[in-house]
Structures are given as C-alpha cells and as structure tokens.
Amino acid sequence: MLPAPPCAIVIFGASGDLVRRKLIPAIYELARQGLLNERAYVLGFARTPLDDDHFRAGCHDSLLAHARTRPIDEQVWRKLAARMHYASADYSSSEDYARVSALLNALDERYDTGGNRLYYLATPPAQFEPIIQHLGEKLRLRDALHPPAPEDGAFRRIILEKPFGRDLSSAHELNRVLHRHFREEQIFRIDHYLGKETVQNLMVMRFANSIFEPIWNYKYIDHVQITVAEDIGVGARGGYYDSAGALRDIVQNHMLQLMALVAMEPPVSLDAISVRDEKVKVYRSVRPIRAGAVGAFAVRGQYGPGECRGATTPGYLREKDVNPASRTETFAALKLFVDNWRWSGTPFYLRTGKFLPQKLTEIVVRFRSPPLTLFQKQCEAPVYPNDLLVRVQPDEGISLRLNGKVPGGQLNIRSVAMDFRYSSVFNAESPDSYERLIHDAMMGDQTLFIRADEAEAAWAVVDPIEKGWSEDKAPPHTYEPCTWGPKAAMDLIEADARRWLHGDNQPEPIIACSL
Numbered sequence: 001m002l003p004a005p006p007c008a009i010v011i012f013g014a015s016g017d018l019v020r021r022k023l024i025p026a027i028y029e030l031a032r033q034g035l036l037n038e039r040a041y042v043l044g045f046a047r048t049p050l051d052d053d054h055f056r057a058g059c060h061d062s063l064l065a066h067a068r069t070r071p072i073d074e075q076v077w078r079k080l081a082a083r084m085h086y087a088s089a090d091y092s093s094s095e096d097y098a099r100v101s102a103l104l105n106a107l108d109e110r111y112d113t114g115g116n117r118l119y120y121l122a123t124p125p126a127q128f129e130p131i132i133q134h135l136g137e138k139l140r141l142r143d144a145l146h147p148p149a150p151e152d153g154a155f156r157r158i159i160l161e162k163p164f165g166r167d168l169s170s171a172h173e174l175n176r177v178l179h180r181h182f183r184e185e186q187i188f189r190i191d192h193y194l195g196k197e198t199v200q201n202l203m204v205m206r207f208a209n210s211i212f213e214p215i216w217n218y219k220y221i222d223h224v225q226i227t228v229a230e231d232i233g234v235g236a237r238g239g240y241y242d243s244a245g246a247l248r249d250i251v252q253n254h255m256l257q258l259m260a261l262v263a264m265e266p267p268v269s270l271d272a273i274s275v276r277d278e279k280v281k282v283y284r285s286v287r288p289i290r291a292g293a294v295g296a297f298a299v300r301g302q303y304g305p306g307e308c309r310g311a312t313t314p315g316y317l318r319e320k321d322v323n324p325a326s327r328t329e330t331f332a333a334l335k336l337f338v339d340n341w342r343w344s345g346t347p348f349y350l351r352t353g354k355f356l357p358q359k360l361t362e363i364v365v366r367f368r369s370p371p372l373t374l375f376q377k378q379c380e381a382p383v384y385p386n387d388l389l390v391r392v393q394p395d396e397g398i399s400l401r402l403n404g405k406v407p408g409g410q411l412n413i414r415s416v417a418m419d420f421r422y423s424s425v426f427n428a429e430s431p432d433s434y435e436r437l438i439h440d441a442m443m444g445d446q447t448l449f450i451r452a453d454e455a456e457a458a459w460a461v462v463d464p465i466e467k468g469w470s471e472d473k474a475p476p477h478t479y480e481p482c483t484w485g486p487k488a489a490m491d492l493i494e495a496d497a498r499r500w501l502h503g504d505n506q507p508e509p510i511i512a513c514s515l
C-alpha cells in the first residue's frame with residue numbers, strides 16, 4: 001500500500017468506544033507501517049471536556065489495551081501523539097464550530113495538509129444529521145471550516161458508521177441530507193466487515209480461480225448458509241440494541257454484504273462503481289417477502305435467562321435499559337432467494353444471534369451431492385456433499401470439504417478438509433478492517449464502502465420482514481443462552497431437508513462401503 005496523502009482526520013465522538021477500541025489503534029498501526037502521512041494530524045471533537053494531553057493519554061491507554069501489535073512502539077507513538085489534538089465542543093453549536101474552524105485552519109497550516117479533510121462521524125447516529133448540516137453549511141458558505149475553497153483540489157470526505165438509517169425511508173432521508181452537502185464520491189459509509197481480509201478474498205477466490213466460477217450457480221450449489229454468531233449478550237448496549245435488534249444491527253449490513261459477495265455476478269472491473277453495481281443487483285433480485293408470509297421465511301428469538309461461557313444473564317427482557325415487554329429480536333434466521341438466472345431456486349439461509357455457543361462468522365457453500373451411482377450402491381450411506389467454508393472470524397481462512405478414502409484394505413470414506421488459514425499460510429496476522437478502511441478513505445478508494453443506493457436496496461430487503469414482525473401478535477421465540485437459537489430456526493431449515501452447518505460441527509462418521 002502507498003502512504004496516504006496529508007490530511008486532517010477530524011473525529012466526531014472522539015471520547016467514544018469505537019474511537020478507543022478501533023480508530024486510534026488503526027491510526028497508530030498506519031503510522032507504524034509508514035502509511036499515515038507525516039503531515040497528517042488528528043483532531044478529536046466531542047463534548048467531554050479534555051485538553052490535548054488528556055486526550056493523548058487516553059489514546060495511549062487505548063493502544064495499551066487494543067493495539068494490534070504490542071508492545072507498542074513508543075517512538076512511533078510519540079511522533080503520532082504530537083500530531084493529536086482535541087477540541088471540546090457541542091455538536092449543534094454554531095459558535096463551537098466557528099471556534100473549531102479556526103483551530104483547524106491553524107492546524108492545517110502548521111502541518112501543511114493542503115486543506116485535505118477527512119471527517120469521521122463516530123457519534124450515535126442521532127447526531128449524524130446535525131453534524132452533516134453544520135459541516136455542509138460551513139462548506140457552502142466557504143466558512144473557515146472548509147478553507148481553502150473546494151476548487152483548490154483539496155479533498156473533503158466524510159466517513160459514517162452504520163447504521164445508515166433504521167429503515168428504507170430514514171436511510172433515504174439520511175442520504176438526502178448527505179447529498180445536500182456532499183457528492184456521493186465524498187461519502188464513505190463503513191461496514192467494517194468489508195475491510196476484513198477473508199471478505200475481500202471472497203472476490204479473489206471466486207474470480208481469480210477458474211475452478212469455482214463454472215460451478216458457482218444453482219446447478220451445482222444446493223444452498224448457502226451464512227452465520228454471524230456472538231457468544232455474549234447485549235451487555236451495556238441494551239438501550240441502543242433494544243431500538244435495533246438483530247435484523248437491523250447485523251443482517252441489514254454485515255450479512256447482506258456477505259451474501260452479495262457470494263451471489264454477485266463478476267463485475268466488469270474492480271473499481272468502486274462496477275463492484276457496487278453488482279452488489280446492488282443482488283439486493284434488487286432478492287425475492288420480496290410479503291409481510292403476511294414472514295413466518296415461512298424468517299424466525300426471530302430472544303435469549304432467556306441462563307449462562308454461557310462463564311457469563312450469566314437474567315434474560316434479554318431483564319437486561320439493563322431493555323424494555324421488559326420488548327419484542328426486539330436477539331436472534332434472527334432467514335431463508336432468502338436471489339431470483340436471477342444464476343441462483344434460481346437456491347436458498348440462502350442466514351442466522352445471527354447473541355449468546356450463541358461461540359463467536360463465529362462463517363459462510364458455507366454446500367454443493368449438490370454427486371449423482372446416485374457407484375458409491376451409493378455400495379456404501380451404507382450416501383457420500384457427503386462437498387462444502388466450501390469461508391471463515392471470516394475467528395481464525396480467518398477457507399476450507400474445502402471433500403470425500404477421501406480412509407487408508408487400509410476396506411473401502412471406507414471420510415469427509416476430509418483442505419484448509420487454508422491466513423495465519424499459517426502468510427505467517428502474519430491480518431490487519432484490522434479499520435486500518436484498511438481509513439487508509440482507503442484517505443486514498444479516495446470507495447470500493448469497500450457502501451454506496452447510497454446499496455444501503456437503500458439492503459433496507460428494501462429487510463423492511464418487509466420488520467413489518468411482518470411488527471404486525472405479528474406472537475412474541476419472539478425464547479432460546480437458552482449457549483444454544484444455536486430457538487427450535488423454530490432448526491425447523492426453518494429442516495423443513496427443506498437440510499440442517500445448519502458450521503466449522504466446528506462434530507466430524508462426520510466414516511462411511512463403510514463394500515468392495
């Protein structure tokens with residue numbers, strides 16, 4: 001990767017969790033690798049009263065706790081810390097923006113950034129619109145917040161964290177506000193899953209190898225499963241979570257992105273427009289689920305009281321800041337169809353939940369079984385179908401399950417795996433998504449960011465399910481912590497004579513065959 005151009009990284013919500021756990025460690029890592037320009041600087045913007053020294057001390061603590069490479073390189077840190085600043089300001093005060101403008105001007109000059117600015121919105125989403133509005137108005141008035149004028153060739157970009165709205169209409173409204181002040185080329189909507197190596201590798205695997213593409217369709221693939229499992233509950237985020245739920249928090253963004261990368265057609269090129277065009281086509285091809293028929297395609301659940309890996313919970317409804325009568329789902333399982341030529345009739349099963357037995361993000365592509373000939377006649381059970389397993393986290397890698405003969409005089413067949421693990425093959429840990437994404441935003445590469453129409457098309461998939469659930473009189477199914485969700489989720493897939501699969505399933509039994 002090339003070093004990024006000089007710029008100001010202005011972080012709104014700089015006192016928050018995301019900044020501490022992800023952004024500061026990513027910026028440090030870019031500096032450590034020489035990818036952050038020596039003329040780049042950080043300005044943290046939040047209400048919490050702090051001075052530069054306290055802000056820097058807090059960032060140093062974040063690195064001690066969360067830096068990817070530890071111990072941290074104190075020399076790199078000292079050089080970076082000297083370029084980190086903080087402004088305590090109100091998100092909706094024009095006077096405060098004017099004060100911060102003057103500070104930014106002075107810092108731009110001091111660091112000779114050429115006026116390049118990257119605004120990072122790391123606040124709760126309710127603050128997005130006022131901040132965009134303020135930034136935009138200053139921009140239009142050519143106020144000091146955006147000097148010199150845009151024609152100077154300097155860039156002004158804005159990064160937003162998900163959620164981008166809470167349904168199609170609010171997403172549309174957010175886009176309208178954004179577009180009033182920024183061109184789409186200036187807007188970088190982050191879904192951090194897209195910064196993960198394995199997720200990027202999905203495209204390489206599909207389109208840079210000749211063996212997959214010819215069989216990547218309904219004729220050879222029986223179905224696809226995508227699992228995003230967490231082994232913890234809502235913790236301190238009960239208030240936020242209760243207004244969102246699994247469908248909005250995970251399915252609408254991370255899971256649909258993974259599905260789009262599995263299902264999309266080969267783009268005409270790897271540029272941002274072509275790749276995102278193909279993803280939008282996938283969302284638009286998803287068969288709409290009528291609100292009245294949601295029960296046949298979607299299951300929702302809530303975890304009850306219990307214990308998982310040493311953590312106990314009183315149950316979702318008794319978690320802090322959760323409405324005791326809440327119908328918000330902590331688990332969702334869906335069956336979707338992509339109604340296009342390639343995927344005709346092929347189900348995509350998606351499931352996600354909190355307090356599941358392990359933290360895991362995985363895609364399983366199950367191929368159709370070989371024709372019922374030869375082995376089927378002579379073996380006690382049908383041979384196993386092949387699975388391609390893409391492990392996004394933890395332990396990023398790809399595994400292909402094949403049938404192999406067990407050594408010896410008998411004809412015994414076992415399912416064996418050809419494994420590719422990032423950590424062992426490349427002998428290196430994958431960079432954190434935020435390193436890649438912040439660097440891409442500084443470089444102006446939008447390929448791994450969500451486009452306005454993409455966010456809206458994904459909401460159009462999810463909205464009817466939300467509507468169906470809101471009209472449904474029955475509450476979500478309850479499930480015990482540390483299980484794979486409610487029984488209804490098993491029924492959803494078992495009704496199609498299939499079952500949920502994941503990498504840690506027990507090894508399949510050996511199949512004995514007669515010679």
Ligand SMILES: NC(=O)c1ccc[n+]([C@@H]2O[C@H](COP(=O)([O-])OP(=O)(O)OC[C@H]3O[C@@H](n4cnc5c(N)ncnc54)[C@H](OP(=O)(O)O)[C@@H]3O)[C@@H](O)[C@H]2O)c1
Nearest residue numbers: 013015016017018019046047048122123124125161162163
């Ligand atoms: N945390 C994550 O892992 C994660 C993952 C994916 C996406 N996100 C998204 O990233 C953004 C930031 O997440 P976060 O977890 O860092 O948020 P957070 O800690 O709740 O908030 C970030 C900062 O925003 C400021 N803020 C402004 N108005 C606020 C309000 N009404 N209530 C609470 N804080 C307010 C607070 O700083 P001051 O009080 O000092 O102004 C706070 O420190 C959100 O949009 C979130 O959805 C977060």
